[in-house]
Amino acid sequence: ENLSTLTNKYGEEGDQLMFKILKRGEKLAKELEEGKIKNENELTDLALRYDLTVPLARVVANYKNDLPKFFKRYQIQPVWRADRPARGRYREFYQCDVDAIGSNSMIVEAELCSAVSEILERLGFEDFEIKLNHRQILQSILDKKIRPEKQKEVITIIDKLDKIKVEGVLSNLIEIGVSEESAKSLAYLFTKLEELYKEAQEGYLSRKEKLEHWNSALVELVTKKVESHDQGKVGLQQIRQIREYAFKHSVTDRIRFDVSLARGLSYYTGAIFEVVLTNGDFSGSIAGGGRYDGLIGMFGKEEIPAVGFSLGLERILLIMEERGMFPDDLTTNAADVLVTVWNEESAGESLKLANELRQKDLRVMVYPQADKLGKQFKYADQIDVEYVCVLGESELAENTVQVKNMKTGEQENVGRDKLSKEHFSS
């Protein structure tokens, strides 16, 4: 993307973690040599996609007239962040995004939660929760304690709560100049939330009942916090609405209202989501999203409302791998059959036989050179191919093949024209 498309959309951290592309051409070399370039910005004109949302916003703004009034799209593509790599965190990774453009209604939030929920259930996840919060609730809390110009920075700190805990948030807030009183009052809120959450987990209730218990307790708490803040009240009303719609979608037992959820990206304006796993084997989020009603307007004349949700592909794959969630029929071997090659002269016949077997819907590999038969068997074993089709001197003379089952060791001599799929299944 053009660098200017991406900068000032994600917040300060985003601008820092963006990979930027060096300008090209002879002019750059000359200016460098003359020592004219003093500033990084003169060196770069392009940057790597930091997410799929900002590029989508640009496209929607530019092609508004070619798109339907409500535009939904999914997109799976790599994005890049110059972050410190860790388990499930890479500098290049794939995001799986689904976005709905053009509507202000919470119907869209509920539908996206439902879509993500269904995807995760179909993949076999059972222990996920969709954390839900609202930027305007967050703001109504911050407005009482934090100066407006500091709020974005504070949100970035709160976003790290899971990692750095309440103590970390407290010290980071003080570090950036938040008054001790305000910082402590925020820290107190987060501590209280933790207590409330633990309380809600106690007893012999079902997971769904516990979640319901927690959500009600939190709505009560937040109702008091936002009562004198118009935008905060709207936020809470929208949270209620999303939960009500989601209930109809039967995803309500997935949604956990969490007033400490912040999201790091600065473009969110309304509801925000983050999907976490509760089993304890992965502490980061595996999906996240929210409403960004102001972003498309940054690229055009018109403000267009939008909501998006993004799944982190590598994290999901990592956890599925570690938990052994991949279905057996996905972890197949490389081929059903390996065709041997007797010598360079007969290799053509082996290729022809492979072709014949492929016509019968078999997945066929040809041993890629002439070699001792023993080595070819050994290779079949190594790559876990169950059947070997031997095409040696006598088989070529008799127009037959020797079919060997590598598991049982059984061999069978079959006429070339009689070969069928049945010879390669036990």
Next chain:
Amino acid sequence: ENLSTLTNKYGEEGDQLMFKILKRGEKLAKELEEGKIKNENELTDLALRYDLTVPLARVVANYKNDLPKFFKRYQIQPVWRADRPARGRYREFYQCDVDAIGSNSMIVEAELCSAVSEILERLGFEDFEIKLNHRQILQSILDKKIRPEKQKEVITIIDKLDKIKVEGVLSNLIEIGVSEESAKSLAYLFTKLEELYKEAQEGYLSRKEKLEHWNSALVELVTKKVESHDQGKVGLQQIRQIREYAFKHSVTDRIRFDVSLARGLSYYTGAIFEVVLTNGDFSGSIAGGGRYDGLIGMFGKEEIPAVGFSLGLERILLIMEERGMFPDDLTTNAADVLVTVWNEESAGESLKLANELRQKDLRVMVYPQADKLGKQFKYADQIDVEYVCVLGESELAENTVQVKNMKTGEQENVGRDKLSKEHFSS
């Protein structure tokens, strides 16, 4: 990738067209400010993948012991080149690669030609040819005329033959300092090839016979050219072998020996391929590849032979689009049914209905806000959805839905519990 992984692998043009990533951090800012940086190379440490082959070679060299003796893989990912964008040529594009590592045998070349051929046939292409040449044949021709240190540059010029024609090659060769005699002698060869090719196209022969005619004529011509050049003779022998094996794969009527085929990338060491369309609506190649026996050794101690073929996804999509080759069932509309939303209060019921219909395997969209019914019908028309499921006040009261066929205008009142897939197919 690390910049050092990619540089000096593709030739001079590759190094120039590579997108390089600016170094990150405060040190860079400080050095810039002090005017210490005089050279582009001090600014960059990473670069964007220029193709999928060099990164594969790095991985194979690094993980040799974890891979089977013969390693085959396919990979579909974006690559980047700072080229001038044109029809079917983008700065970011997807390559679809298939590579076979570990064998010296021409079996592999034949198998890859067969795989690419089958892919293109399955996509519906009928007019493609796989141009085939060999770097050592090319070298045996150049060895007589061009100094070794100039040969790579000359190959890059010959690679542009299709674009700049024989006259362009001639003038470019003279420009880089090739003697007029040598340049003219090369130009003469290419002119002669063109004549031969035209000759082979004449008469009432089938496409296959014409190709056979041409291939034989060319083998005859090249046999003379390489007779005093050992490597050239090996090259020609390998071309023969590939064609023989490919014949068994029944792709022989696709392969056209073309001694002017050069390929721009410098890592090729043996057979080289390029797939072109003969209909005349697209002049560039849609796939290309070759043998690169020296590349993996550049990343490790051991030379490992390898062959690869790469299809250009966007070009193939572009041509399929222009030729109307996409099957009808791929160009579907966004949904089978649109469910209307009567008002904010009933929206939950609409979402619930959508869920019920999805359980019945229908692709369902919910109109994403409360709106006038006429607008919702209009939208269904706009996005080409055939059925609308109206859930209005009376339907909600009676527990029914109104199913409207947008093409015929027919409407039917159906009980919620009676709804089935049949109501949404004409």
